[in-house]
Amino acid sequence: MAKPRIAADVFFLDRTTNRPLQTQIRETVVASILSKQALPGALMPSSRKLAAHLGVARMTVTLAFQELVSQGYLEAHSRSGYRVADTETLSLLPVGTEAEPVDNSALWRNVLSENLRARRRVIKPKDWRALPYPFVFGEMDTSLFNxxxxxxxxxxxxxxxxxxxxxxxxxxxxxxxxxxxxxxxxxxxxxxxxxxxxxxxxxxxxxxxxxxxxxxxxxxxxxxxxxxxxxxxxxxxxxxxxxxxxxxxxxxxxxxxxxxxxxxxxxxxxxxxxxxxxxxxxxxxxxxxxxxxxxxxxxxxxxxxxxxxxxxxxxxxxxxxxxxxxxxxxxxxxxxxxxxxxxxxxxxxxxxxxxxxxxxxxxxxxxxxxxxxxxxxxxxGHYDLLMRDMRREFAKRRMAAVEALDGTALEMVGAARFGGTSLWIKAPDGVDTVALGQALLRDGVVIEPGAPFFSGPDQPTEFFRLGYSSIPADRIAEGIRRIDAKVAEFC
Missing domain, CATH: 3.40.640.10 (Type I PLP-dependent aspartate aminotransferase-like (Major domain))
Structure with missing residues (x-):
């Protein structure tokens, strides 16, 4: 009896990620096996057909198949190509319909003692790396890392x-x-x-x-x-x-x-x-x-x-x-x-x-x-060399930030005497830096409003943190110019 052949359209690649294509092919094949879309003994699409469907080189598919053979997920057959391995070592997940979700939120509200999601915390946009002026603290410029x-x-x-x-x-x-x-x-x-x-x-x-x-x-x-x-x-x-x-x-x-x-x-x-x-x-x-x-x-x-x-x-x-x-x-x-x-x-x-x-x-x-x-x-010694390079670069960025702040409506009210990776900035009285931060996102600028750092009911609204560890030195002046221009709209 002829073995069933798996259709090529079962498999897909995510073109929005930078992850290697060969890795993605292996993962999508394994997922199809564990979910029983591809049953033991079933024939895989030919490497030529799958490569054409996915839009990749045939060798990319062949290398992915060979790795799956070495892992025991596939078996190579000289005439028929690759088949799903028939082995008891693979734990197959049952296929079934998703159950209708049950709303038990009231139960958990009674059990949990506090809503931690409501705590005061620093929140940065998930896509901050895609923005041109990310004054984000606690992140790094990966180009500096070895x-x-x-x-x-x-x-x-x-x-x-x-x-x-x-x-x-x-x-x-x-x-x-x-x-x-x-x-x-x-x-x-x-x-x-x-x-x-x-x-x-x-x-x-x-x-x-x-x-x-x-x-x-x-x-x-x-x-x-x-x-x-x-x-x-x-x-x-x-x-x-x-x-x-x-x-x-x-x-x-x-x-x-x-x-x-x-x-x-x-x-x-x-x-x-x-x-x-x-x-x-x-x-x-x-x-x-x-x-x-x-x-x-x-x-x-x-x-x-x-x-x-x-x-x-x-x-x-x-x-x-x-x-x-x-x-x-x-x-x-x-x-x-x-x-x-x-x-x-x-x-x-x-x-x-x-x-x-x-x-x-x-x-x-x-x-x-x-x-x-x-x-x-x-x-x-890699760490010591990294520290040397980071200190040199951050010194340039700090100088660029300090120079760019001169003549603006922004006041530098805090900075470590020895260096660091951020400046504590005060906007003019009455400026709400939470609202300012939201408005700046539309201009591609990320700042960290100061409100989450303060305790008590009468918290000042004018402060924000300006991190420079994750923004190139040549973008700092323009980023601060945009902040100053937006502040003028709030005054």
Whole structure:
């Protein structure tokens, strides 16, 4: 009995993506097999016919078929071409009609304690990369990254010698990565630590969350800066902390304003989020003196210290911590690329031991292959060269932004003395930067309105953050000109 042949029009390609055609062909064939559109023993369309249908080279289809043969999805037959493999190793999904959805939203509203989607947060357009003037913070210009070096480090990390690390279920941190943090990263901040005082996390945000979870097991009175990174404030409130905010000025947090009874202070001393203010040495010393005298701890978020191109960064609070009162959160994601999601938490050994147990219950550990890849990238010097190139480029972009702001209605009211990747800008009184941001999108400009960073009912509306890590230097002047022109319409 003749085997049925699968029609070529079952398969398709997505021409809107840059993903390799051969990869897409493999994926669409596998999907047809697992959904039982292509049954075991059925003949695949000939490579010539499928290539013509998809509009690709015949060799592209042939190579995709050969790879599927090696994976066991297809079988090659000399006369009839390729057939769907008849093997029990393939788990086939049942074919059926989609059930009518049931509306149980009322049930979930009663179960959930809070609507997190309504929290104050920074939202950037999903298509910001397609816009010509993206003043977006926390993103990078991928042209600065050494993709070839990263691929080589991935290849090394995926080798047989390192596979045991990735295959293990133990909640361990990559010793190579920990060694680099201890020998290179922390000394740059003036910090000395031991292996049992460091924990690898899924970015600095995960490090802060772990600290907050541990600290809020008992009632906690906490202080955040105002303005501040909104997710830190939200996480504290979500975990049940009683949170008060203290206004910052051009020199950062004012220690004397910390109220009595405070048990934890969350601070961004090197580069305040979002104003960029740098906490002075005198205030750092005063904060630590108060922590000792009043018996509170300090959680230091040091998210961007590597971006120092104007002057060397000040020593971290943790470097001045003689009484083990500081938990220090650092990140590789800001300096390398945001999607990496690798950071670290540094603190007293007993605290790190507890944080490790909590991390184990949440996610075991950050992916081993990512840790090892990052460790190779760091240890082989690629990271240091990347930092050199980024500092040079961001110095140019910062200068271009400062020069373009001169003579406009916009005032630069905050910037890190050592560099950084953003400026804190004030528009004329009365301008609502949320509305301004929406209007600017039509001109191809993305800014970050300042409203989500402030706490309390009387929040100023005139501030916004101008990031320059993701916009080429030659577009900055025109982008700021467009912002200034749009501001004039609001005044």
């Amino acid at each position: 993709h070839t070096a990263w691929r080589e480090c991935v290849r090394q990390a995926m080798g047989t010698r390192d596979f045991d690390l990735m295959a293990s279920n133990e909640a361990t941190d990559d010793p190579l990565l920990v060694d680099y943090i201890l020998s290179r990263m922390l000394p740059r901040r003036g910090i000395t630590a031991t292996r049992d005082q460091v924990l690898i996390t899924v970015g600095a945000q995960n490090a802060l969350w772990l600290a907050i979870e541990l600290l809020t097991r008992a009632p906690l009175k906490a202080i955040c800066e105002n303005p501040c990174y909104p997710d830190t404030l939200q996480a504290l409130r979500w975990c049940g902390a009683e949170v008060t905010t203290v206004d910052v000025d051009r020199d950062g947090l004012v220690p004397q304003d910390i109220p009595a009874g405070t048990q934890a202070v969350f601070v961004t001393p090197s580069h305040h989020a979002p104003t960029g203010a740098t906490l002075t040495r005198a205030r750092r010393e005063r904060l630590l003196e108060m922590a000792q005298a009043r018996d509170f701890i300090v959680v230091e978020d040091d998210y961007e210290f590597e971006m120092s191109f104007l002057e060397p960064p000040s020593p971290a609070l943790k470097a001045m911590d003689r009484h083990q009162r500081v938990l220090y959160a650092g990140s590789f994601s800001k300096a390398m690329f945001p999607g990496l999601r690798l950071g670290y938490l540094v603190g007293p050994a007993p605290v790190i031991a507890e944080a490790k147990e909590l991390r184990t219950m949440m996610l075991r550990h950050p992916p081993g292959h990512l840790q090892r890849t990052a460790a190779y990238f760091l240890a082989q």
